Amino acid sequence: MTAPLEDVTVVEIDNWMASPSAAAILADLGANVIKVEPLTGDPMRNMGRPAKVSDEKKGFDYQFDVSNRGKRSIAVDLESDAGIEVVRALVATADIFMCNLLQHRQERFGLDPDALQRVNNRIVHATLTGYGTRGPEAHRPGYDVTAFFGRSGIYDAMREGESGTVPMARPAQGDHTTGLAFVGAILAALRLAERTGEPQTVETSLYETAIWTQATDYAITAVDHAPLRPRARENMIIPTANRYPCGDGKWVVLNMPEESAWPKLCNVIERQDLLSDERFEDIRGRFKHMPEIVAAIDDALSHKSRDQWGEIFDSNGIIWGPVLALHEVASDPQAEALSLFPVLDSEEIGTYRTVAAPMRFVEAEVGPKFPAPKLGEHTRQILADAGHNEAEIDALVKNGAVGDSS
Numbered sequence: 001m002t003a004p005l006e007d008v009t010v011v012e013i014d015n016w017m018a019s020p021s022a023a024a025i026l027a028d029l030g031a032n033v034i035k036v037e038p039l040t041g042d043p044m045r046n047m048g049r050p051a052k053v054s055d056e057k058k059g060f061d062y063q064f065d066v067s068n069r070g071k072r073s074i075a076v077d078l079e080s081d082a083g084i085e086v087v088r089a090l091v092a093t094a095d096i097f098m099c100n101l102l103q104h105r106q107e108r109f110g111l112d113p114d115a116l117q118r119v120n121n122r123i124v125h126a127t128l129t130g131y132g133t134r135g136p137e138a139h140r141p142g143y144d145v146t147a148f149f150g151r152s153g154i155y156d157a158m159r160e161g162e163s164g165t166v167p168m169a170r171p172a173q174g175d176h177t178t179g180l181a182f183v184g185a186i187l188a189a190l191r192l193a194e195r196t197g198e199p200q201t202v203e204t205s206l207y208e209t210a211i212w213t214q215a216t217d218y219a220i221t222a223v224d225h226a227p228l229r230p231r232a233r234e235n236m237i238i239p240t241a242n243r244y245p246c247g248d249g250k251w252v253v254l255n256m257p258e259e260s261a262w263p264k265l266c267n268v269i270e271r272q273d274l275l276s277d278e279r280f281e282d283i284r285g286r287f288k289h290m291p292e293i294v295a296a297i298d299d300a301l302s303h304k305s306r307d308q309w310g311e312i313f314d315s316n317g318i319i320w321g322p323v324l325a326l327h328e329v330a331s332d333p334q335a336e337a338l339s340l341f342p343v344l345d346s347e348e349i350g351t352y353r354t355v356a357a358p359m360r361f362v363e364a365e366v367g368p369k370f371p372a373p374k375l376g377e378h379t380r381q382i383l384a385d386a387g388h389n390e391a392e393i394d395a396l397v398k399n400g401a402v403g404d405s406s
Helices: 018-028 062-066 081-092 103-109 113-119 144-150 154-158 173-196 206-213 215-224 261-268 283-288 290-301 306-315 333-337 379-385 390-398
Strands: 009-013 032-037 071-076 096-099 124-129 200-205 243-245 251-254 320-322 343-346 350-353
Touching: 009 018, 009 081, 018 032, 018 071, 018 096, 018 124, 018 173, 032 081, 071 081, 071 379, 081 113, 096 173, 113 124, 124 173, 144 154, 144 173, 144 206, 173 200, 173 206, 200 206, 206 215, 243 290, 251 306, 283 290, 306 320, 379 390
Parallel strands: 009 032, 009 096, 032 071, 096 124, 124 200
Antiparallel strands: 243 251, 251 320, 343 350
16 A cells, blocks of 8 residues: 655654654654754763563664654754765755754754755755744754743643642653644645645644633633633532542543433442432532532442442443543554554564554555664665765765765
8 A cells, every 4th residue: 555655754853752753654654764864963862761561672662763753864064064064965855854943053054944945946844843933932952841841831720729730741742732733733744845846834833722722711811811710629610520539549430411411420430329419419509519529429439439430330321431540542442443552563572562643544555664763874875875886875974974884
């Protein structure tokens, strides 16, 4: 089968996880992705959490791999004129140039849109930053915990009540979400470049993407500028749209906002006494006395495990979801049915599971192709493909303009 982007070449200069994860998806979609790294490599290399696996598989860089699979790596010294010329030559025949360089660094290296459009008059120039390329924060480096979660309001909105501790996200949650936005922007720009024959410049940021993920709230807050209502369980408006612990310490989430759900839930958890309590007879009363209701439902659910309640909820039409731990999701039958953890084969460690991008094609070949490259693994091959002969490549390596892992 044909891959959607099999005739598309991408030149990528970035690091960490947001922009690299977008390039990994483009590679999954069939693009020829050339990852340009400094001679010391992407700083994300060997920064990941080690897996609890056998010794022969423990040294593999799984977290770097998930955002860099399916790419080829060339190591280049961007501080050298020869290194910059190597990159510009690659861009000259590419379809997409993508980076996470701040604007002043793009201009310093001659990799800004104007400069690269003079090299390739049909290039899609795509930039992902922490805060965008305009405004008072445009100069500031941004990571997902600061730009995506912190400044966007997500952390504050996720606090448990007014005095709740600010939570801490797991690694790269904002990065991978922004990577999806970046993919969408790049593909739309590529389509426009193909239609018009003109170069396109597109950008997104961690901050912008985080605002969009909260668009339902911001549709109101942008108008009234009012603080959000606290989100502690005892502050929720509707008891049938809340989260509760079960007898085994595991949690469930209910989401039934309609009025008819209240008697239904009370009957299912065998707390009909709540229905006869006049304090809880309407939505206003239930909101006023939410702490008492939450305590009552907590008590009712404490007598069975999460999975036992799940069977009861399913048989009675209760809309619910389990709060799964990550290790439970890794063996979740639903994840298995959707092939969310496909298997790749590495010469280094053999087969291993990775994480699929959230899209599936019926009539196209889409998905991870091969593991992430070693630093500079394809330097010579990429330069040869670009028209350099062996003597020229040797000279570039000797002069330190490029790095070669062979």
